[in-house]
Amino acid sequence: MSVALVGAGPGDPELLTLRGLRLLQTAEVLVYDRLAGGGLLAAAPADALRIPRDELTQEEVNRLLIKHGRRRRVVRLKGGDPFVFGRGAEEALALARAGIPFEVVPGVSSLTSVPAAAGIPVTHRGAASAVTAFTAHDVEALDTAALARVPGTLVAFMGLAGLARLAERLVAAGKPASTPTAVISRGTTCHQRTVAAPLGAIAAAARGLETPALVVVGEVVAVGEAIATAGEAAA
């Protein structure tokens, strides 16, 4: 039959797309990430086979999608967007090689929606006309010289564990220690928490926050604060 690689969005089930919901409602097999599962599993038919992905390697997931995809309508529900730090292209490549028809259904990426949920735009006229997103699980491997120099907003996925070192390396590479920075923990869920501080002080300020978390570095953090302050002043 076929496999749909569906982006579930950042956590809030209401941020699933209409196309994603329709596919979910007619799925025979559902392979889902823990992060993406949440309130969405109930939308699939009661008799659909539900397979959590957590314990599986990427290779095992690929094999599972190929096996079920030969005979049944499979939905692979992935957090955020399948093609943004989601390893969706690895699954697409495995399916293509096996001759299984598949489609990719984009989702609302954490890249933009998690900052938005904290009131922060990733671009803003006069503050940032570019945005660079990267994974920061291996801080030492990052080209921080290039990241410190690229104009606009920086958004780090998986940046909480190595935050002190990430901030230190960016500052050493020339990013001003005064750059407004925010860490958003468990964004778009009811457990969301946001901490903001200058880049040079963010690691201390963010102590105790839980993963998953997104780190946003740039003047847009101050824009978010200006929006919040204006709203409070007018209220």
Next chain:
Amino acid sequence: MSVALVGAGPGDPELLTLRGLRLLQTAEVLVYDRLAGGGLLAAAPADALRIPRDELTQEEVNRLLIKHGRRRRVVRLKGGDPFVFGRGAEEALALARAGIPFEVVPGVSSLTSVPAAAGIPVTHRGAASAVTAFTAHDVEALDTAALARVPGTLVAFMGLAGLARLAERLVAAGKPASTPTAVISRGTTCHQRTVAAPLGAIAAAARGLETPALVVVGEVVAVGEAIATAGEAAA
């Protein structure tokens, strides 16, 4: 009452979020971008006031949102995601200053969904662990030295008109002329067209394509081609 700044997604009405649809279905006033309007206007109540935004300046849009937002449920339907090159934060700031309650409903951004519709992931293990998006309507103003050096994928919005100069400046700044590049015109709609070529040859190859178009520069373009080729070989 209130204003919802709703991301309509990249063009395909099926890529609206559930939250966006719900707000649209109970809107009293709808202020919409031409790009976002498409198949979505029919989802609003028949008696909702429909105001196209095209002829208005940003300042006029802000005033309109404030005026109607005082008394009615307003949906401001924006192409893509409101907070990604969408000037949504300017509208949020104007509403906050006027004391009008508002919410931001993220949408599927063109940044990821238009490449996905052309089979191209913006990140891929081994090919790109970062992605930088920027607007290229003013090519001479771009810091192409920084853009050429930042690792990972480049995604240029509004990059078609100045594509020859953009490619030239990136190559002059050190980006290899052989870097796989794609231009996706009218992505996610039934008029979608994609052209791929090395960065040094992309401007000639993309001649005649229509706006809106997204330019994707990086090894991920070759990953997309590998997926397509594998699928054809297995079919």
